[in-house]
Amino acid sequence: MEKLVGAAIFGQSGGPTSVINASAAGVIITALKQDCITKVYGAAHGIKGMLEEEFYDMSKEDPYELELLKTTPSSALGSVRYKLKNAEEDPTDYLRLLEVFKKYNIRYFFYNGGNDSMDTCNKISKFMQNSGYDMRVMGVPKTIDNDLFGTDHCPGYGSAAKYVATSTMEIYHDARVYDTGMVCVLEVMGRHAGWLTAATALAGIKGQGPDLIYVPELPFSREQFLDDVSRIYRQNGKVIVAVSEGAQYADGQFVADSGVRDAFGHAQLGGVATTLANLAKEKIGCKVRGIEFSLLQRCAAHCASLTDVNEAYMAGEAAVLNAVEGKTDYCVGFERSNEGGYHCGVKLIRLDDVANTEKKLPREWINQEGNFVTQEYIDYALPLIQGESCPPMEDGLPRFAKLAKRKA
Numbered sequence: 001m002e003k004l005v006g007a008a009i010f011g012q013s014g015g016p017t018s019v020i021n022a023s024a025a026g027v028i029i030t031a032l033k034q035d036c037i038t039k040v041y042g043a044a045h046g047i048k049g050m051l052e053e054e055f056y057d058m059s060k061e062d063p064y065e066l067e068l069l070k071t072t073p074s075s076a077l078g079s080v081r082y083k084l085k086n087a088e089e090d091p092t093d094y095l096r097l098l099e100v101f102k103k104y105n106i107r108y109f110f111y112n113g114g115n116d117s118m119d120t121c122n123k124i125s126k127f128m129q130n131s132g133y134d135m136r137v138m139g140v141p142k143t144i145d146n147d148l149f150g151t152d153h154c155p156g157y158g159s160a161a162k163y164v165a166t167s168t169m170e171i172y173h174d175a176r177v178y179d180t181g182m183v184c185v186l187e188v189m190g191r192h193a194g195w196l197t198a199a200t201a202l203a204g205i206k207g208q209g210p211d212l213i214y215v216p217e218l219p220f221s222r223e224q225f226l227d228d229v230s231r232i233y234r235q236n237g238k239v240i241v242a243v244s245e246g247a248q249y250a251d252g253q254f255v256a257d258s259g260v261r262d263a264f265g266h267a268q269l270g271g272v273a274t275t276l277a278n279l280a281k282e283k284i285g286c287k288v289r290g291i292e293f294s295l296l297q298r299c300a301a302h303c304a305s306l307t308d309v310n311e312a313y314m315a316g317e318a319a320v321l322n323a324v325e326g327k328t329d330y331c332v333g334f335e336r337s338n339e340g341g342y343h344c345g346v347k348l349i350r351l352d353d354v355a356n357t358e359k360k361l362p363r364e365w366i367n368q369e370g371n372f373v374t375q376e377y378i379d380y381a382l383p384l385i386q387g388e389s390c391p392p393m394e395d396g397l398p399r400f401a402k403l404a405k406r407k408a
Contacts, residue, residue: 003036003324004134006107009055011043012075013113013120017156018301019312020112020142021076021401025069026316027110027140028058034324037108041408046080047120051096060406068401070309071391073301076403084120087127094127101133104408108136110319114143115356118331122351125329136323139331139351140316144298146195149357150349151333155315158308158384161199163300164188165385167293168203168210172240180287181237183229183280187273187292191246192216194361196297198373200242202381210240217360218370219250225276226283228371233284247272302398306387311344318346342383
């Protein structure tokens, strides 16, 4: 097959992770090495930068800074939450993108994100195909929520899980300093999928994990929560509870809903730990703490999993190599083998299949009572948090990438 010659553009979208820049490094470094890719552009704030013709010439970056992306958290090019309308309803954005792509002869499109980002990727891919514009479109996965369809796991999840498990162990020790009773509720990210909340159970293999775990795959019961907490408090005088921010009652109402919605209609969540801690205080009358891990879950590069960093880079690299070979309309995914130890390989998933489809924590990985996870989850997640990754240090502080960001 004759290789498609033209420029490549890369964008990041959605909530950042501690390794999303490792995927960026994988795309950018690999793309710069391809003879058929004439220019490599990095879009400012994802699709918005493409629409506004604001992107950077990545060939002008210092190679050392590009390497540092592997250990730099957050989205170095800037992220965005921008929902494209269906092209049939309003083709304005798509026609603008086509105009920009033609102007710069952009023939390779790489988009790094989660469920909503893959929806954007899918819509653009289909529009370009229908317009007869020859372009290779590849999604590069990321999400600490680990809820993308078709892949064994997602870049970003292993590092967030490592941070959550480590922090749970540290809180376990702190919560036992005094001889007074206490209920401690940990709020972990996860809107509809409990993968990250389940990661608190990894602390349990060291005997320093939570007593109770509630994930959004099952309806949350206030009565069961209070019964569970009261029972363990009577036994131990100390209770640690992990709960997903997206915990919902049986009627679908979030336990903590701010009332604010983003561009995709998602509720802004937060406050479930405080809400449940106050319920426990009313019931038991003991000291309580509500701890929200918040953004620290997704930006703790100092506690990243080396396995996750390497796999995130591999995902970006695979996107470019497959696109150059002629593949398009796919998202990179992972498949694992456990023969002779954990091994991770790359596979391709159709964008049609992955866009807007959430992968939930399997019911069989949640215990019968619905208040903890099983050994199957531990066996699944433990390999993903292996290895230590840390940015180089200067003056006792991490040295993160400093991109020049020279406009194209």
